[in-house]
Amino acid sequence: MSYFVTGTDTGAGKTLISCALLHAFAVQGKRVIGMKPVAAGCDEDDQHEDVVRLRAASNVIAGKGQVNPYCFPRPVAPHLAARFVGVSINFSRIVESLSELNGMADEVIVEGAGGLLVPLNEEQDSADLMEEMGLPVILVVGMRLGCLNHALLTVDAMKWRGLKLAGWVANEVDADMSMLDENVAALRQRIAAPLLGIVPYLAQPDALEAAKYLDLSLLEQAEAHD
Structure with a gap:
């Protein structure tokens, strides 16, 4: 099974949780690979910090082009970053890479760019990519003021687009958030999918540490009920 990780917005902690999921699945003895289909803000060597972290958290070696089919230098919305270099993001290339990675691993964790409706080309957005890839989604909620609405x-x-929400993670990105427990409770009441874990604020984000707060058995239970 592969999963697509999206967030409530930029900075919600998608990379941290994606890497934590990779570590958690690896502890179960599974072959795992992280994937970042589109990255914007790459350095001169076409490296992106998120991609580096995902590859480091994987226990299967895959080619950079498979893990990150599209990497753009400008740190802006993906469709704008692609337009700047005269490229159009093609979903078929991404799906082909996913197929190759699925053949190499038991679990592929795909980290999206930005949030659910971030444009990826002139006509399609991240939700379209999730549908094209056919993956259940894990939502990372950056716990801070305004997160309930987001x-x-x-x-x-996601419901409107017909996407399957496999579970969500409450990631405490604001150490001083007021009434954290009450906010988590409000989301649990309103989101039908299981809460996979509450990751506390980490001054130095550590995916291995974050993995300790995730309960992957909840994903298995959700799959069994489908």
């Missing part, structure tokens, strides 16, 4: 809008949009 999270619930994202969940509603």
Whole structure:
């Protein structure tokens, strides 16, 4: 099974949780690979920090072009970053890479760019890519002021687009967030998918540490009920 990880917005902690999922699955003895289909803000060597972290958290070696089919220098919305270098993001190339990675691993964790509806080309957005890849989605909620609206809008949009929400993670990105427990409770009441874990604020984000707070058995239970 592969999963697509999206977030409520930029900075919600998608990379941290994606890497944590890779570590958690690896502990179960599974072959794991992280994938970042589109990255913007790459350095002169076409390296992106998120991709480097995903590859480091994987226990199967895959080619950079397979893990990250599209890498653009400008740190802006993907469709704008692609337009700047005269490229159009083609979903078929991404799906082909996913197929190759699926043949190499038991679990592929695909990290999206930005949130659910971020444009990827002139006509398609990240939700379209999730549908094209046919993957259940894990939503990372960056726990901070305003997260309730962002999270619930994202969940509603997923329902409208016919996407499957496999589970969600509450990632505490604001150490001083007021009434954290109450906010998590409000989301649990309103989101039908299982809460996979509450990751506390980490001054130095550590995916191995974050993995300790995730309960992957909840994903298995959700799959069994489908």
